[in-house]
Amino acid sequence: xxxxxxxxxxxxxxxxxxxxxxxxxxxxxxxxxxxxxxxxxxxxxxxxxxxxxxxxxxxxxxxxxxxxxxxxxxxxxxxxxxxxxxxxxxxxxxxxxxxxxxxxxxxxxxxxxxxxxxxxxxxxxxxxxxxxxxxxxxxxxxxxxxxxxxxxxxxxxxxxxxxxxxxxxxxxxxxxxxxxxxxxxxxxxxxxxxxxxxxxxxxxxxxxxxxxxxxxxxxxxxxxxxxxxxxxxxxxxxxxxxxxxxxxxxxxxxxxxxxxxxxxxxxxxxxxxxxxxxxxxxxxxxxxxxxxxxxxxxxxxxxxxxxxxxxxxxxxxxxxxxxxxxxxxxxxxxxxxxxxxxxxxxxxxxxxxxxxxxxxxxxxxxxxxxxxxxxxxxxxxxxxxxxxxxxxxxxxxxxxxxxxxxxxxxxxxxxxxxxxxxxxxxxxxxxxxxxxxxxxxxxxxxxxxxxxxxxxxxxxxxxxxxxxxxxxxxxxxxxxx
Amino acid sequence: xxxxxxxxxxxxxxxxxxxxxxxxxxxxxxxxxxxxxxxxxxxxxxxxxxxxxxxxxxxxxxxxxxxxxxxxxxxxxxxxxxxxxxxxxxxxxxxxxxxxxxxxxxxxxxxxxxxxxxxxxxxxxxxxxxxxxxxxxxxxxxxxxxxxxxxxxxxxxxxxxxxxxxxxxxxxxxxxxxxxxxxxxxxxxxxxxxxxxxxxxxxxxxxxxxxxxxxxxxxxxxxxxxxxxxxxxxxxxxxxxxxxxxxxxxxxxxxxxxxxxxxxxxxxxxxxxxxxxxxxxxxxxxxxxxxxxxxxxxxxxxxxxxxxxxxxxxxxxxxxxxxxxxxxxxxxxxxxxxxxxxxxxxxxxxxxxxxxxxxxxxxxxxxxxxxxxxxxxxxxxxxxxxxxxxxxxxxxxxxxxxxxxxxxxxxxxxxxxxxxxxxxxxxxxxxxxxxxxxxxxxxxxxxxxxxxxxxxxxxxxxx
Numbered sequence: 037x038x039x040x041x042x043x044x045x046x047x048x049x050x051x052x053x054x055x056x057x058x059x060x061x062x063x064x065x066x067x068x069x070x071x072x073x074x075x076x077x078x079x080x081x082x083x084x085x086x087x088x089x090x091x092x093x094x095x096x097x098x099x100x101x102x103x104x105x106x107x108x109x110x111x112x113x114x115x116x117x118x119x120x121x122x123x124x125x126x127x128x129x130x131x132x133x134x135x136x137x138x139x140x141x142x143x144x145x146x147x148x149x150x151x152x153x154x155x156x157x158x159x160x161x162x163x164x165x166x167x168x169x170x171x172x173x174x175x176x177x178x179x180x181x182x183x184x185x186x187x188x189x190x191x192x193x194x195x196x197x198x199x200x201x202x203x204x205x206x207x208x209x210x211x212x213x214x215x216x217x218x219x220x221x222x223x224x225x226x227x228x229x230x231x232x233x234x235x236x237x238x239x240x241x242x243x244x245x246x247x248x249x250x251x252x253x254x255x256x257x258x259x260x261x262x263x264x265x266x267x268x269x270x271x272x273x274x275x276x277x278x279x280x281x282x283x284x285x286x287x288x289x290x291x292x293x294x295x296x297x298x299x300x301x302x303x304x305x306x307x308x309x310x311x312x313x314x315x316x317x318x319x320x321x322x323x324x325x326x327x328x329x330x331x332x333x334x335x336x337x338x339x340x341x342x343x344x345x346x347x348x349x350x351x352x353x354x355x356x357x358x359x360x361x362x363x364x365x366x367x368x369x370x371x372x373x374x375x376x377x378x379x380x381x382x383x384x385x386x387x388x389x390x391x392x393x394x395x396x397x398x399x400x401x402x403x404x405x406x407x408x409x410x411x412x413x414x415x416x417x418x419x420x421x422x423x424x425x426x427x428x429x430x431x432x433x434x435x436x437x438x439x440x441x442x443x444x445x446x447x448x449x450x451x452x453x454x455x456x457x458x459x460x461x462x463x464x465x466x467x468x469x470x471x472x473x474x475x476x477x478x479x480x481x482x483x484x485x486x487x488x489x490x491x492x493x494x495x496x497x498x499x500x501x502x503x504x505x506x507x508x509x510x511x512x513x514x515x516x517x
Numbered sequence: 518x519x520x521x522x523x524x525x526x527x528x529x530x531x532x533x534x535x536x537x538x539x540x541x542x543x544x545x546x547x548x549x550x551x552x553x554x555x556x557x558x559x560x561x562x563x564x565x566x567x568x569x570x571x572x573x574x575x576x577x578x579x580x581x582x583x584x585x586x587x588x589x590x591x592x593x594x595x596x597x598x599x600x601x602x603x604x605x606x607x608x609x610x611x612x613x614x615x616x617x618x619x620x621x622x623x624x625x626x627x628x629x630x631x632x633x634x635x636x637x638x639x640x641x642x643x644x645x646x647x648x649x650x651x652x653x654x655x656x657x658x659x660x661x662x663x664x665x666x667x668x669x670x671x672x673x674x675x676x677x678x679x680x681x682x683x684x685x686x687x688x689x690x691x692x693x694x695x696x697x698x699x700x701x702x703x704x705x706x707x708x709x710x711x712x713x714x715x716x717x718x719x720x721x722x723x724x725x726x727x728x729x730x731x732x733x734x735x736x737x738x739x740x741x742x743x744x745x746x747x748x749x750x751x752x753x754x755x756x757x758x759x760x761x762x763x764x765x766x767x768x769x770x771x772x773x774x775x776x777x778x779x780x781x782x783x784x785x786x787x788x789x790x791x792x793x794x795x796x797x798x799x800x801x802x803x804x805x806x807x808x809x810x811x812x813x814x815x816x817x818x819x820x821x822x823x824x825x826x827x828x829x830x831x832x833x834x835x836x837x838x839x840x841x842x843x844x845x846x847x848x849x850x851x852x853x854x855x856x857x858x859x860x861x862x863x864x865x866x867x868x869x870x871x872x873x874x875x876x877x878x879x880x881x882x883x884x885x886x887x888x889x890x891x892x893x894x895x896x897x898x899x900x901x902x903x904x905x906x907x908x909x910x911x912x913x914x915x916x917x918x919x920x921x922x923x924x925x926x927x928x929x930x931x932x933x934x935x936x937x938x939x940x941x942x943x944x945x946x947x948x949x950x951x952x953x954x955x956x957x958x959x960x961x962x963x964x965x966x967x968x969x970x971x972x973x974x975x976x977x978x979x980x
Binding site: 204322 | 538539540541544547549572573574614617618620622623642643669673674675677680681683686687786788819820825829830831832833834835855886887888890893894895898899900901902905
């Protein structure tokens, strides 16, 4: 009965994707709930990774696994909501919807019908630094899907009516996920706007409704031509396929799409925070206060970054973690404490500065100060003493299990996500097989040291949600059942 | 040992494309899909265990399904939820922290869940820890300590969750729907009264546990990679001494079959939550497959008629969806949509239009065949991982479905005709039997909903 805070930004509600099956679905691709942190002990996994580029710059990653006769195709573009143009907040996400509205050889709804009608599921989502489109289909439908993805990479055919229709859909998405539910957008959407100072990291990623309304066909055309170029994308194919046939199909359908010059990426640098920030706002629907804390995480791919991932596991991930034990089990502030690095993915699926957050909904009897003091106590403990060997082994075991889960998933969604990000952001998808070594290279002392450097009060932002229904009794409008 | 083999014959469906356009390359030859073998045995105390060797990575998932849930709570709403949450608070030999640490040390996390008729305890671990995982799961199920000291905190958590649910327009719509459809049956009470949970004491929790937990009601499923002999020995050792306990409750729900409308006020809501529900055959019924195909075509897929209409044509809603809620004896077809406030009545009208069109006109083969392909494809995806197979088997056991439910699944889907789909809509999705709930800003939308022709002659309820 406990309730998790819903996080979704995408074409279609995450949980509804396979809801039409009367059976409990196996592993619904809940895009926002990718495993927290993959890592491995030596020789834990060896994921096949074939990586190459077409002449037009399109990156291609193939990862074969014939356990089940299905194949997952992911097409990722290196354009996400934080790098969308100024004055067009929410445009990256609106545009994701437009990619389903028609292309050279496929009319509105035809892409969706082509995939579903051949036994597949599909979705798209917009994240900090990428927009992705993916399908999980029966293995023999691979080329059909590659053709369709290439068709919409070549040319979009959007009408004014379809643009307006999707503006309506996206505004309803914002109402669903933000405006018409308690704690909507908290803290994944609300915290970056307070903690960050660089506009790119700090604007409303879902978009102001006025900006969404102001979007024009011309904007869409220009956005497509700028960012949806093959040299700004990666195609990942994972699952049951014939490698030679897959390579041939990718060349046939994608190779003729011309490369286009890419603008310089905006400067995403976020200055190191010098003093604590505080923010609070009233949530019309919230019956209880909520608290989120955020700190700037270390730069991606540094030794400190890997150490910080282990710190996150030890402090915050799972019921055995220190903060869960302190805040939930011992103090009883809430039934859960959530958080991590990158709430819309994991610590590898972004390309720029990122916040580490924790959040909880609590009762009014517990003050934010008391909760923060307890968090500080746990942080101070880690700053004073490195984690124990037992804790570190447990963290590495959890990470190893989550890496197996990536490899063994029937949707392969987490695997495709990681391969795509490692190709797009690092030009090196094979690094998935080196994660184990990177994590094992972290010393307990480095975990202590990153706690000292990064988790200071001066680098912290506190966000408080004040209940709009403060003091309202927990009763049903109209009485009890 | 049954070797279940299914060939997922997914046919080409290329959609209608204009002549001057390039047609998609047709799909190739379907690959064979083989359902994994399973083996079931029963211990002397009545506990069942099913083994499925499956998967490509050295992990295994244990899922213990106890046939008890909210159906057994009587009028004590959420008593099973509180009891099961308290089972995480420790056993006679392990503290809550011990349980969490031990599960994490094996690469997993213990999950306990209460559903309408099933309570599940699940744990997914590295294969090396199979035996330890069985022992931990068995201890949590058989030896709860129910520590008095932790109850106030657990109760406070449920009261907080309740307050959040009461503030959520979507949850209020769901609650009103359950109440109108299932009435006094436990399924009709989704949320407890204020103060109700706080009155549950340890004696009450223990009594619920004693009355509803035991070997006879429990089925342990194991899927993944493991040493079969060691695992079976561990299961027999850890569960063989559990008391038999009582048999499962049989209390089939009887959903309402009369037209009802309820309006729930959510002042200032920018959207309205629309719920429309009507009884349909449950999975044990011969017509179930036909009903699920009807649902997929009508509102259950992205490309379905209702989604195409109110989302892709009108833009009224982001995520409309219809589904079959497979409660035993009282399955429901439920249409759910969050719609822009000013389009509430228009959206409901369009949903009725789509229902009536399907009742009136037999859909073309060209529309139904892709829906069948979709269902066959999702079947393969759903059964392509150990966790997916576990879910399917637990579902089959709840509904008493034979093994050939899975082996015949694709063939049964293929056999459904367009005329049958239309007949399902005529026979079951009948507006005059429908329960409709709308939660929204009644001051602005109430009148337009009340005066829809479908609700002529009935008074709107305020649950």
